Amino acid sequence: MLPDWQNFLSDAGAELEQGRVVSFGNPERERSIVMTGSMFCDLSHRGLIAVTGEEALEFLQNQLSSDVREVSGTRSQLSSYCSPRGRMLASPRVFRRNDTFYLNLPIEILAPTLQRLRMFVLRARVSLADHSLELVRCGYAGPDAEQELKEALGDCPAAVDDTLQAGELTVLRIPGQHPRFEIHGPTGAVTKLWERLNVRGAPVGAASWALLDILSGIPNIYPATVDRFVPQMANLQLIGGLSFKKGCYPGQEVVARMHYLGNVKRRMYRISAVTDTIPKPGDSIVAAGKGTNEPSGTIVEAQLNPDSSGVAALAVLRIADAEQQQLRLWDADGAKVTLETLPYDG
Structure with a gap:
């Protein structure tokens, strides 16, 4: 986390642990805001891989599961980076800021992902670097977030996956039950926007933003789930992270075979369970x-529910077992699992 940004957050009341905002002093209230009001969240717990050079687009097109040619200054996309076995090593959001492509992903897996990508640069005219300390990242969401951003910036992205350059800020609209945005830029510009929006919205910790990902059905890959899920198991074909028309990329044969043979036996579900213990990725x-x-099945990500009545989670489940709806967390004596509705078809 950039020192100036960390100082700003600390002065605003942020409680930080290892560069991650845990809360702003009232986690229970912050969770409740997820469903009812506007919220501002630091996203320093997510890292940025910058990809530059004449062949940056071609390089990413040959490495990621989505059609990166669709990424532009006005369009971002979810994607995945797979092993030769077709299992996801990361599920980054890809966006473009000026002449640089960025991969936005959990900071815990940034270093191994960057190291592996660099193995395939070879003679390509492309450079990859960790830019997590080059740009501040934050999120803004809520029922009135679109109008509030328009008032603050003069405009905002109109549809999910749209991107807008507003002065020094790059604004991405991402899936959410209410309008939801990622904002990237230098410390001064983000600080100014935060101070303006803080009149309307409340600052929240990283867990609240993760909860929005869960409710939106957006999977994140963490160290415990690296190389465990084929993209279809995490529903990437339903949320724009997978193209079956593009050329080769690592794991493409496995992914395509599963698609054309129709033998996907697992998929991602949104679930809930009454427990005070938050399951970890990989449980x-x-x-x-x-x-x-x-x-x-396997937990993808979990957080406490907005009303603190147990946990909300994403989990990759065996379809045949999910249909029986007799599932438990951890073991036969664990909390009963209830299937919830995802906001997209499939």
Whole structure:
């Protein structure tokens, strides 16, 4: 986290742990705001890989599962970076700011992802670098967030995946139950916007933003789930992160075979469970009558519900077991799992 930005957040009441905003002093209230009001969130817990050079577009097109040719100064997209086995190593959002492409992903997996991408640069005229300390990242969301951003910036992206350059700021609209935006820029410009919007919205910790990803059905890959899910298992074909018409990329044969043979046996669901213990990415879900040696699913991400009545989570489940709806967290004695509705079809 940039020192000036960290000082600004601390002065605003942020409680920080290892560069991550835990809360602004009232986590329960912050969770409740997720469904009812405008919220501002620091996104320093997400990192940025910058990709530059004459062949940056071609390089990314050959590495990612989405059609990166669709990314422009006015359009971002969700994508995935896969191993040769077709399993996701990361699920970044790709956007463009001036002549630079950025991959936005959890900072815990940035270093290994960057290291692996660099292995394939070879003689390509492209450079990759960690730019997490070059730009401040924050999020803004809420029922009135679109109008409030328009008043603050003069305009804002109109549709999901649209991108807008507003002076020094790059604004991305991303999926959400209410209008939701990522904002990237230098410390001074982001600070000025935060101070203006803080009159309308409330600052919240990183968990509240993660909860919005869960409610929106957007998967994030963390160290415990690296190389575990084929993109279709995480519903990427339903949310714009997967193209079956582009050329080759790592794992493409596996992904295409699964698509054309129609043999996807697992997919991502939104679930809830009444428990005070937040499951971790990679934790198991088991079906009635089956032991922990044969899990029916895996937690992708989980957070406490907005009303603190248990947890909300995304989980990749075996479809046949999910249809039986006799699932438990962790083991046969764990909390009962309830399937919830995702905001997209499939």
